[in-house]
Amino acid sequence: MASPLQTPPPVPLPTVPTVEAWRAMTPAERERVQVQINAALSASVDVMSEGQPHKKAKSRTIDALGLHFRTIGRTVYLAEELAVLSPGEKPFSPDILAVLDVEPVEDDERLSWVVADEGKGPDLVLEVLHKGDRTKDLVTNVERYARLGISEYFVYDRLRQQIHGYRLIEPGAARYQRIVPQLGHFLSGVLGLNLAIVDNNLRFLAGEALLPVSADLIGRLQGMMGNLESKAAQAEAQAAQAEAQILVDLREGLLTLLDVRGIPCSDEDRARVESCEEPSTLRRWRTRAKTASRALDVFSEELPPA
Secondary structure (H helix, E strand, O other): OOOOOOOOOOOOOOOOOOHHHHHHOOHHHHHHHHHHHHHHHHHOHHHOOOOHHHHHHHHHHHHHHHHHHHHHOOOEEEEEOOOEEOOOOOOEOOOEEEEEOOOOOOOOOOOOEEHHHHOOOOOEEEEEEOOOOHHHHHHHHHHHHHHOOOOEEEEEEOOOOEEEEEEEOOOOOOOEEEOOOEOOEEEEOOOOEEEEEEOOEEEEEEOOEEOOOHHHHHHHHHHHHHHHHHHHHHHHHHHHHHHHHHHHHHHHHHHHHHHHOOOOOOHHHHHHHHHOOOHHHHHHHHHHHOOOOOHHHHHHHHOOOO
């Protein structure tokens, strides 16, 4: 009988070197330390995958915030599951981190966020809790992030559809106070945005306006393109209808003119007029019909040679 799956023992995480030890290392040594720490974090039960619901919530967050800050021109560095190396501390890899006044780059080559190199730690951390360790996110991390001076900490409890928000009591303090929601909105002073649960999803709001995600913008663009295509087809149909009416009017006008002037028109000539699709030809015939004395003078150039 197969034995049930067992939770693997936690992988011990190395302590991040002190500032002095870090600065004494060569670039190659620093890179090696980061690679080792990332490998240890990846193997740790603290960062085991919670599946697609967890991943999608993180991706939507990065997507919405990235679009927003690029649009308003605000400098905010955002990262998903980037290891944070604070001197003398155990490393950690938050779901989302945000750092103010750090320019995001297209080809970001950071292996981790090294506080000793960057000169500061994250300003905000957001964790997505689905079916993971509630004690870690709602107790351990609350104490750890406050001690590390992270200004704000939010937890999106996706399973229970709740938001928990924490803010440092004051700058430099090592203790959080809970953020009290206003009508279900949790204000982030770091982001300048509200967090709320809308349609069972974590969403961000600027005032009362929901920040769009890429899927929203693509949907709007597709709707706009559909409207434009519909209008173009409608305009094309109207143009074709107008052109057809012009031909009808020209044919009727020409035959009426021939009748009024008493110019006999054979069945063959009438068929030629009715089948003509060139407005310029019909207008030329009409001009001739004003002075011609017989149908041959009107249609002579269009008759095939004998």
